[in-house]
Amino acid sequence: MKAVTIRRVYDGLSPDDGVRVLVDRVWPRGLTKEAVYLDEWIKHIAPSTPLRRWYGHQPERFVEFRRRYLIELQDVQSQVTIERLRKLASTTPITLPDCQQGHRTQSGSSPHRPSARQWPADRR
Template sequence: MKTIKIKRIYEEPSGEDGYRILIDRVWPRGVSKEDAKLDDWKKEIAPSEKLRKWFNHDHDKFARFSQKYRKELEDKTKDLDAIRVKAKQMRVTLLYGAKDTEHNQAVVLQEILMK
């Protein structure tokens, strides 16, 4: 498998990114679709609105958020497998909008996809 990396969507796109997938349910503020240079937008694997609002980027809730998010992803195997297939062909970058680079859904999703 090639690399699956994570990156804030607010960072400049790079040739090193490979296939760029936005994994947020809502479009990030201040980023145009043209500037985002996306290859795909996978809203369906983003945390549910209810989970996202409960978590509210509170790092003290991250462990519980991670458990709940993993549970939500259990019925998304088709979507996850499609990303894994893509990652066998080329580098994949999961893009997210959160300011916290250590406590967000991309960290959890990257770990799941790399297994």
């Protein structure tokens, strides 16, 4: 399995990025589509708008947020997309650009990124 990397979208390209897949329902502020250099933008496997609003960047809600997000990922369309990304990650590096400028988890990423990074390993 190749690497799945999480990088800030605002930091630009890296030679090690491989395939760049934005997993977010909103476009990164202040950037044009040309400036982001994406291979794909997948909105439907990002946390839902109601879930993001409930979370409200409150770190004490992270464990419950993650639990609810993993439940959201159980629908057929999400599972098909995750399986496609898992297969892609077995042959090439994948970078998940992180659009969040504000709150970060303890690992330094957006709240749903740790879950997304684990797709290749724990979603079977």
